[in-house]
Amino acid sequence: MKRIGVLTSGGDSPGMNAAVRAVVRQAIYQGIEVYGVYQGYNGLINGNIKKLELGSVGDIIHRGGTMLYTARCEEFKTKEGQQKGIEQLKKHGIEGLVVIGGDGSYRGAKALTELGYPCVGVPGTIDNDIPGTEYTIGFDTALNTVIDAIDKIRDTATSHERTFIVEVMGRNAGDLALWAGLAGGAETILIPEDNHDMEDIASRLKKGQERGKKHSIIIVAEGVMSGNEFAAKLKEATNLETRVSVLGHIQRGGSPTAxxxxxxxxxxxxxxxxxxEGRGGRAVGIEKNQLVDYDIIEALAKEHVLDLNMYKLSKELSI
Structure with missing residues (x-):
């Protein structure tokens, strides 16, 4: 293979730039030309493709976001859109494509693979919800951003003797909420992978108050409901006044962690x-600190599994 492309797609995540840098420099090291596809699959369809050199990726390893930009593209979900993308790749002589992104990005890479075009998926999303890897690029940075926010919110929760509800991202996965809640000492964590019991939550809050606890932190994953929606339900069940903090897109930004x-x-x-090596149609990942790769079609057929033992531990430690 003499010429490859690289694109970032879907929601940005800290570390995408580091991944682009690695693709470009590893390829050039091996004597392969690299072309950047700007604005994700949208840019692929429109031919927004430029050659990248060593200097093109200088001084980006520490930057959040993605230098290749990213965009949603409904057209690429169609066979016609996918064919347009392949035509652009062929026009530029690009023989293989590295796709950095989350679930939707992988589905695009899977579609190209099924049409006979070699792609490799690299998991880049703060949601940590990609099958075939224990961790995705951006998860650790987002996690630390959330923990930093929780620590600051706890200061004011303590000062005002209040219960605070913190809504975090994660789509339909509870990893970010669970890890942040456990690391931040949250009293209650709501995740999509487990049904919450309002009576149990109310009981736990009451027991804490009875032993003199005057403040609490509740983490709500966006895949369960919004923080404001949960606050309304909690007030109905307990008559407890709360304050809600929606962290939002701040979780996607910032310089990536080491x-x-x-x-x-x-x-x-x-x-x-x-x-x-001529091995397209793969998805790369990390398991037990070792690099792994899977057939991208088989990988997407699997489901991301949250460690419910960690969830059990979070409940045991927040009594």
Missing amino acids: SDRVLASRLGSHAVDLLA
Whole structure:
């Protein structure tokens, strides 16, 4: 393979730039030309493609977001849109494509793979919801952003003797809420993977008050409901006044942690190695700190599984 492309798609995540840098530099190291596809699949369809050199990815490893930009693209969900993308890749002589992104990005790479075009998926999303890898690029940075916010919110919750509800991202996965709640010492965590019992939550809050606890932190994953919706339900059940903090897109930004930079560098380089070996249609990941790769079609057929033992532990430690 003499020429490959790289794109970022879907929601941005800290560490995407580090992954792009790894793809470009590993490819050039191996004598392969690299072309950047700007604005995701939308840019692919429209031919927004430029050659990248070593200097193109200088001084980006520490930056959040993505230098290639990203965009949603409904057209690429159609066979016609996918064919347009392949025509652009062929026009530029690009023989393989590295796709950095989340679930939707993988589905685009899967579609290209099924049409006979070699792609490799690199998991980049703060949601940590991609099958075939224990961690996704951006998860650790987003987690630390949430924990920092929780620590600050706890200061004011303590000062005002109040219960605060913190809504976090994660789509339909509870990883961000669970890890942040456990690390931040939250009294209650609501995740999509487990049904919550309002009576149990109310009982736990009451027991805490009875032993002199005057403030609490409740983490709500957006896949369960909004923080404001939960606050209304909690007030109805307990008559408890709360304050709601919706962290929103702040969770996607910021300089990636060392962990995310290293993970992105390893996964991006591994993706290039696979294409160089002529092994397209793969998805790369990390398991037990070892690089792994799966058939991208088989990987998407699996479900992301949350560690419910951690959820059980969070309840035991927040008595």
